[in-house]
Amino acid sequence: MTGLVLETRDLRCVYPQTDNGSPALAGVDLQVREGDFIAVSGPNGAGKSTLLGCISGVIPRLTPAQVNGSTLVRGQPIEGYAMPDLVRNIGVVLEDPDAQLFGATVRQFLAFGLELAGQSCEEMTRQIGQVAEKLGVSELLERRCQTLSGGEKQRVVVASMLLMRPSIVVLDEPTSQLDPRGTRDLFATLRLLNRELGLTIIVSSHNLGELAEMATHLVVLEQGRVKAQGPFAEVLGLPLQRLLRYPQATELFILCRDQALTSEAVPPTTIREGARFLLRVSKKEMAQS
Amino acid sequence: MINNHDPAVVEVKDLSHTYPSGVEALKGVSLCVQQGDVFGIIGQNGCGKTTLVKHFNGLLRPTGGEVRVFGNNSKEKTIAELSADVGFVFQNPDFQLFLTSVEQEINFGPNNIRMPEEERRQIIEQLVSRLGLSERMQSHPFELTRLERKMVSIASVLAMKPRVVVFDEPTTGQDAVQTRAIMELFRDFSRDGHTLIIVSHDMSLIAEYCNRVSVMKGGSVLACDTPRTVFADRSTLTLAGLEPPEITQIAQQARLDQIFLSVSEAFEWIIGEQRSCGPATSGASAADFS
Numbered sequence: 001m002t003g004l005v006l007e008t009r010d011l012r013c014v015y016p017q018t019d020n021g022s023p024a025l026a027g028v029d030l031q032v033r034e035g036d037f038i039a040v041s042g043p044n045g046a047g048k049s050t051l052l053g054c055i056s057g058v059i060p061r062l063t064p065a066q067v068n069g070s071t072l073v074r075g076q077p078i079e080g081y082a083m084p085d086l087v088r089n090i091g092v093v094l095e096d097p098d099a100q101l102f103g104a105t106v107r108q109f110l111a112f113g114l115e116l117a118g119q120s121c122e123e124m125t126r127q128i129g130q131v132a133e134k135l136g137v138s139e140l141l142e143r144r145c146q147t148l149s150g151g152e153k154q155r156v157v158v159a160s161m162l163l164m165r166p167s168i169v170v171l172d173e174p175t176s177q178l179d180p181r182g183t184r185d186l187f188a189t190l191r192l193l194n195r196e197l198g199l200t201i202i203v204s205s206h207n208l209g210e211l212a213e214m215a216t217h218l219v220v221l222e223q224g225r226v227k228a229q230g231p232f233a234e235v236l237g238l239p240l241q242r243l244l245r246y247p248q249a250t251e252l253f254i255l256c257r258d259q260a261l262t263s264e265a266v267p268p269t270t271i272r273e274g275a276r277f278l279l280r281v282s283k284k285e286m287a288q289s
Numbered sequence: 290m291i292n293n294h295d296p297a298v299v300e301v302k303d304l305s306h307t308y309p310s311g312v313e314a315l316k317g318v319s320l321c322v323q324q325g326d327v328f329g330i331i332g333q334n335g336c337g338k339t340t341l342v343k344h345f346n347g348l349l350r351p352t353g354g355e356v357r358v359f360g361n362n363s364k365e366k367t368i369a370e371l372s373a374d375v376g377f378v379f380q381n382p383d384f385q386l387f388l389t390s391v392e393q394e395i396n397f398g399p400n401n402i403r404m405p406e407e408e409r410r411q412i413i414e415q416l417v418s419r420l421g422l423s424e425r426m427q428s429h430p431f432e433l434t435r436l437e438r439k440m441v442s443i444a445s446v447l448a449m450k451p452r453v454v455v456f457d458e459p460t461t462g463q464d465a466v467q468t469r470a471i472m473e474l475f476r477d478f479s480r481d482g483h484t485l486i487i488v489s490h491d492m493s494l495i496a497e498y499c500n501r502v503s504v505m506k507g508g509s510v511l512a513c514d515t516p517r518t519v520f521a522d523r524s525t526l527t528l529a530g531l532e533p534p535e536i537t538q539i540a541q542q543a544r545l546d547q548i549f550l551s552v553s554e555a556f557e558w559i560i561g562e563q564r565s566c567g568p569a570t571s572g573a574s575a576a577d578f579s
Contacts, residue, residue, distance in 0.1 A: 017432040044436045044467065095435055098381060147310060150380050150458070151334030176461045177380060179333050179490040181530055247465075248493060248536040252552045256559060267563040274559060277539055 005168055005200055006032035006055055006090075010069035013050050013059060013224075024050040026224035027069070032168070032202065037194045039211040039232065040204040042221035048204040049095060049172050051221065055202070056092040056170040057081070073168075087113075091166030095173045097153035106148070106156050107141040113164050127163060134189055135159045150177030158186065162193070169193075171203040175210075183207060187214045209245040212236075246278075253278040298322050298359060298453055298484045299345055299375075305353030306340055314340040316508040317354065322453075322501075327475065327485045329495040329516070332505030333530040338488045339380070341505070342455045345486065346375040358453075373402070376451030380458045382442035386430040391422060391441050394430055398449040409448070416444040419474050421467075436467070443471065453484045460491060472498050493534035496520055497551040504529050521548045 013025040025047045032038060040048050053059035057078055060067050071078040073089055081089070094100055103109035107128065114124045132138045135155045140148060148156065154177050161169065169190075175183040191214045193199040205211055208218075212232060219229040228235045256274025259266045299322040306315040314337045322328045330338050343349040344356045347368040356363040358371055379385055388394045395417070399409040417423055420440040430438055446454060459475070460468040468491075475485050476498060489495055495502055496516045503513040506529040512519055520526070520533040523541075532538065536549045549555040 015432070017429065045434060049434070096381065096383065098383070143312070144310060147308060147312070149335050149339060177334075177458065179530075180492075180532065182334050246535055246539075248534065248552050249539055252536065252555050252559075255552060255556050259556070259560075266560055270559055270563050273563060274556075277543075277555070280539060280543060 003034040004031060004072075005034050005074055006030070006202075007072045008051075008055060008069065009072075011051070011054055011071060012068040013047075013054055014066045016064060016066065023224050024065070025054065028221075028224070028226055030055070030219065030226065030229070032200060034167075034200055035194065035198045036217055037191065037201045037215045038203070038217045038219060039208065039215035040202060040219045040221065041206075041208055041211075042227070045223075046221040047224040048221055050224075052092075052170050052172045052202065052204055056090050057083075057086050058092060058094070087164060087166070089166060089168060091161035091164055091169045093154075093158050093161050093169075093171040093174050095176060097150070097157045097177070100157045100160070101145050101148075101153055104144060105141070106137065106143050106145060109145055109156065110141075110160050110163060113160065117164075131159045131162050135162075136185065151179060151182050154178055155182070155186065158189075166199075168200045169202070171201070173204055173206070175205060175207060183210055187211065190214065209247060212245060249277045249280075296324050297357070298324050298326070299486070300357040301341070301344070301354070302357075303354035304341070304344065304351050304356060306337075306344070306349060307352045314508055318505075318508070318510050319354075320503055320510055320513050322484060322486060324484055325479055325482055326501055327479045327487065327499045329499035329502040330486065330488045330505060331490070331492065331495055331502060331529070331531060336505045336529070337508040338505055339457055340508075342377075342457065342486060342488055345371075345453070345455055346377055347371040348377070372451075374451060375453045375455060376446040376449060378443050378446050378454065378456045378459060380461070382435065382438040385442050385445070386438060389429055390426070391428050391430060391433070392426040394441055395422075395426075395445045395448050398445055402449055404449070412448055412450060413444075416447055416474075419470060420444050421470070440471075447474075447478065450483070453486065454478070455486045455488075457488045459487060459489065460494060468494065492520075492532065493536070493551070496534045496537065504531070506530070516550050517548050520550065 008028050008030040011025055011028040012023055014021060014023045028051060040051065042048055050059065053063060054067060055071055059065050073081060101109060103112060110128045111124050114127060132141060135158055137152065137155050137159055140152055140156060154174055158174060175186055178186060187210050190201055190203065194201050215232050217230065218232045218235040220227045220235065253274040256270045260268050260270040301318055301320050304315055304318045307313045318341060330341065332338055340349060344351060344363060345358060347363055347366060350364060359374060363371060386394055388397060395413055417426065420443060422440055422444060425433060425437060430441055433441065443459065460471055472494060479485050487495065487499065499516055501513065502516045502519045504511045504519060504525060511529055512522065512525045520537050526533060536552055536555050540547050540549045540555065547558060549558065
């Protein structure tokens, strides 16, 4: 099929240490097309990090595991790629920024990959300046990496990955240590890169609400299998996609409905009042869209 | 508002901290945490939250002003002395796990402070079951998922029953069910007289579980009050780059004149309204919504 940049077929993965031998991935078929922005979701332990690790080559190259089935990057088996070629194709941001951060200052860390690629000093300075500005880390460039806060580290690691100009970007919970504004900004930056440069993005996150506005596709994992995948709105059903941005209003409505249906102490009109909270936010949403 | 009856656990007076690099992370912070508080600290990334709490167990020393922990000046105490009272759960669990099984990890602290056998068994049993670690006791911490490692780091600190526990982002990366389990556990700890200090970006969590909240911006404290007061004050929050929880915002947008801190509060309010107005006249509030 045209435009397929990444594909897994019956991907299975078992970690050697698992006591009961239960697989982290139990047969995942995933198809990623050029320019897709894919959100990977699912409860803790569903296999999100493992899937992202396998399709970026981190598993089994850096994290040992028994991997079966196949992962194709631009039609070629991933294991056939030499590391430098793989890195040029797929950029990775791991969940834990400390696992990737090294070097004395942020600038030195960001320059590392460019130096290896043989860039001139001027070119490095220009590129680092550009990417740093995009990710709001310009003021951190001379800081020592170890003095950064968790959220700053996450942004710096994303910057270093983008400097390698990969065409596919894989991010595992990249906003776990960011505040709400930082989360929105990072996702907005990703969307910009996706729309303007056609970057293919695969990101796992618990923050489905924020991603609902950004991602084109959603993959829901459960116990190592794909429970659902497809265009974001199709997978969730359109109203739910809107309401995901308002988890508390949704929770309130469900509480009102369930209590009114099951408890005599709660007047039935409570359902309508709960719905009004929900309607209020969904109307606001519709007005905006 | 400070309740003068509860003894001060942590008193911070005009605290400044400038890192050797020259970064001025705290600029004259004053606040007081009292016994039994679930004390929230909120603010954008880089506003000094983590720097502030690292002073509470001596990981950092003031470069100006002072910190008193149970009345003692932190400068005169060693980290070991301070950590006997102040436990610390870091944002990154990998900074604090170092043994070869979950069981050893969780027992390490209580053994170290020579907690009596029976007491140790009880607390660990309770923590392990509530944090969902029962089947992981023999696993190596690095076989666990990051979330499980976080749970182990929480258990290993709470197992020592420190009088004060500082949590830096206790719930990042967890789903809603696990977040609730952790917060309910913290709440029970505070009811037993422990004091909890929570640094978090999750406003709904801070609003629902904390009794006092401190808002930070650029190394200073902008406000320190009950969550009801803090989250009603949009201008201070905006200045700090923060937004109130969604449920609070919706009620404000509907001009309900109510500050809801949680979904259950909003639910109780709706039921109250329904009962008092009756179904026939569901009142002005309903009209505001349509």
